[in-house]
Amino acid sequence: MPDSALLESLLARVVLRDREAFRQLYDACSPQLFGIALRLLRRHDLAEDVLQEAFSRIWHRADSYRPAASQPMTWLTSVVRNRALDVLRAESLRRTEPLEVDDDAGDAVPDGSPDPLGLLEQAADALRMRACLDAIDGPQRQCLALAYYHGLSHSELAEHLGSPIGSVKVWLRRGIDRLRRCMERLA
Amino acid sequence: MKYNRTDDSAELLDRLAASYVFGTSGSRARRRFERLVRSNAAAARALQSWEARSAALSAAIPPVSPPPGVWARIEQRIGPAPQTASRRWAGWLRPALGFAFGLIAMVGLVRWQPQWVLPSDLPPKAVLPASYVGLLLDASGRPAALASSLKHGAQISVKLLQPLALPAGKVAILWALPDKAPPFVLARLGGDTKQLLTMPGSSEALLASVNELAVSVEDAAGTPASPAAPFLLRGHCVKLW
Numbered sequence: 001m002p003d004s005a006l007l008e009s010l011l012a013r014v015v016l017r018d019r020e021a022f023r024q025l026y027d028a029c030s031p032q033l034f035g036i037a038l039r040l041l042r043r044h045d046l047a048e049d050v051l052q053e054a055f056s057r058i059w060h061r062a063d064s065y066r067p068a069a070s071q072p073m074t075w076l077t078s079v080v081r082n083r084a085l086d087v088l089r090a091e092s093l094r095r096t097e098p099l100e101v102d103d104d105a106g107d108a109v110p111d112g113s114p115d116p117l118g119l120l121e122q123a124a125d126a127l128r129m130r131a132c133l134d135a136i137d138g139p140q141r142q143c144l145a146l147a148y149y150h151g152l153s154h155s156e157l158a159e160h161l162g163s164p165i166g167s168v169k170v171w172l173r174r175g176i177d178r179l180r181r182c183m184e185r186l187a
Numbered sequence: 188m189k190y191n192r193t194d195d196s197a198e199l200l201d202r203l204a205a206s207y208v209f210g211t212s213g214s215r216a217r218r219r220f221e222r223l224v225r226s227n228a229a230a231a232r233a234l235q236s237w238e239a240r241s242a243a244l245s246a247a248i249p250p251v252s253p254p255p256g257v258w259a260r261i262e263q264r265i266g267p268a269p270q271t272a273s274r275r276w277a278g279w280l281r282p283a284l285g286f287a288f289g290l291i292a293m294v295g296l297v298r299w300q301p302q303w304v305l306p307s308d309l310p311p312k313a314v315l316p317a318s319y320v321g322l323l324l325d326a327s328g329r330p331a332a333l334a335s336s337l338k339h340g341a342q343i344s345v346k347l348l349q350p351l352a353l354p355a356g357k358v359a360i361l362w363a364l365p366d367k368a369p370p371f372v373l374a375r376l377g378g379d380t381k382q383l384l385t386m387p388g389s390s391e392a393l394l395a396s397v398n399e400l401a402v403s404v405e406d407a408a409g410t411p412a413s414p415a416a417p418f419l420l421r422g423h424c425v426k427l428w
Contacts, residue, residue, distance in 0.1 A: 019268055026258060031250035034257075039248050040210075048257050056264040069235055074242035078208075081241065085210035089217065113249045123247035144209075148244055151210045176205045183240045 002028040007072035014062040022059055029073070030055075033080045039119075040084040040151040050087055054080045088151045116145035124182075132182035139163075140175030147172060197229065204233035208241045282330065283322050283423065290320060290427055316427070317344075319390050321400035323422035325349070331420045334361070334400055336390035338428075343374060343390065344383050351378065351402070351419065358407045362414050363424070364399040370414055376402065400424045 007028065013021030030051065037047040037054075057079055065075045114122060120141065124133035133141065139161070146152045146160065157172070158165040206212040207220045223230045294316045317335035325331040329349070336343040343361070351359050359376040361384070373393070374384035386393055401421040403414040 022265075023258075026261070030257070031252045032245075032248070034253040035248045035251040036245050038251055048253060051253055051257055052261050052264060055261045059261075059265045070239060071242065073246075074239050077242045077245050078238045081208070081210070081245070086214065086217070088210065089214045119247045120244070123244045126247060127243055147209045147211050148241075149248070153213070154211055172209075172211060173202070176202070176209065180201070180205070180240070183243070 002032075002073070004071050004073065007076075008067050011058075011062050011065050011067075011072055011075075014059060025058070026055060029076055032073075033076060036077060036080050037084045039149050040081065040088060042150070046087060047084075050080065050084045054083050057083070085151055089153070116149040117142060119149050120145040127183070127186055129182045129186060132185065133179075136175060136178045136182075137171075139167075140171045140178065143168060143172045144175040144179060197233070200227075200230050200233040201237075204230065204237040207234065208237040286322065287320070287425060287427070290316060294428055318428055319343075319394045319397075319424060319426055321422055321424035323400055323402060323420040325420055326417075330422075332402065332422075334424070336386070336394065338391050339389050341386050341389050342383050343386055344381070345374075345376060347380050347382075351376065353378075353404060356407050357404050359402050359419065360405050360411065360414070362401045362403060362418075363393060363397040364401055365397045367396070370401070372410060373400070375410075394424060395426070397424050 007025065010021045010025040010028070014025060033054065034047060034051050037050045038044070041047045041050065054076075058076065065072065121130065121133065124130045136144075142161065143157055146157055152160060154165055154168055154172070157168045161168065203212075203220050203223070207217060212220065220230070220234075224234050225231075297316060318338035319334075319336045321334040322330055323332040323334065331347070331349050333346045333348060334343055345361065353359060361373045361376055362370045363373050364370045371393075373386050376382065376384070399421060400423075401414065401418040403411075403416075403418050405411045405415055
């Protein structure tokens with residue numbers, strides 16, 4: 001994870017149209033951000049497009065980053081996730097691209113990297129809230145992980161888990177509530 | 188999920204923010220929430236909290252280096268690198284030189300074979316080419332105004348190549364910047380594209396040692412003794428003959 005103070009100073013220079021700072025910002029953050037986009041989109045071409053659009057937005061809108069309000073990596077992650085989710089939710093992609101939940105899209109996700117639930121558990125370990133996460137019911141945890149890391153919609157979750165959409169919505173809502181409480185305890 | 192002003196509860200905003208960050212809402216709900224965040228501080232705070240949680244969850248994702256071509260395409264998207272000072276100089280020097288050589292060629296032609304250029308029913312003296320010419324550039328280096336004056340005339344003709352953006356109650360003043368003396372006022376500019384302004388003396392007397400012309404924005408009342416910084420437009424002034 002790149003150093004926050006460094007990223008903040010790079011973003012401040014990007015506001016002033018400093019290309020060298022922009023290049024350094026790209027070098028420092030693009031692997032993390034590309035990993036995020038690739039997880040959500042599971043297609044290299046789409047993830048590359050999203051990364052390009054996100055960095056173009058970062059170049060033009062770096063002035064909208066508020067250091068007092070959020071960490072630089074939080075802002076950068078949001079820019080990438082929002083763009084990727086917009087692509088995922090675009091009607092055209094849904095029609096032509098039936099979403100595969102399993103990581104079988106060739107080399108889209110590197111070998112040996114954990115599944116969504118594994119990622120959620122790793123994140124919980126890193127935040128020292130594993131016990132709190134483990135206390136969340138299995139289906140709720142599964143919904144959280146698939147929705148967050150794979151960007152599955154309610155109906156896609158219902159299809160994948162073979163459960164009615166109503167149950168999925170309830171699991172997800174409860175799971176999110178529990179997760180928030182776990183994470184609030186940290187802060 | 189529908190948002191009504193009446194259930195402006197922290198809990199609802201928190202759920203909306205969570206669905207937005209998790210991405211479980213559809214495109215239209217996403218746009219609706221984005222609009223809400225722009226106008227509602229509580230919604231913006233709820234989003235901020237969830238974005239911070241989201242970044243913590245995303246930190247577990249293993250990094251993947253993007254292919255090298257991505258950076259090149261990003262550079263293409265954001266446009267060419269801004270010009271350095273020397274390239275900006277070269278950027279305007281070429282059209283300025285072209286313009287000057289064109290004028291010199293014109294002067295030569297008019298003197299040598301006036302009937303080729305001037306209608307023969309006009310006495311040749313009626314259309315003498317300008318003796319002093321200035322090309323003024325804006326802050327980004329684009330040509331913005333052209334000034335020219337006859338050798339012994341007290342008038343300077345100004346053509347605005349792009350409209351002057353003046354705040355209310357302000358006027359644009361054309362200055363002469365002599366080589367070794369403080370700037371002095373040549374004329375007050377109007378808003379017309381083409382204008383003929385009267386100077387406080389003949390161009391030969393005023394402009395002989397002037398290397399540059401500039402335009403500043405000044406208060407409408409009175410005549411300033413020195414220009415307000417920074418100049419709106421500025422450019423070289425050359426004597427052609």
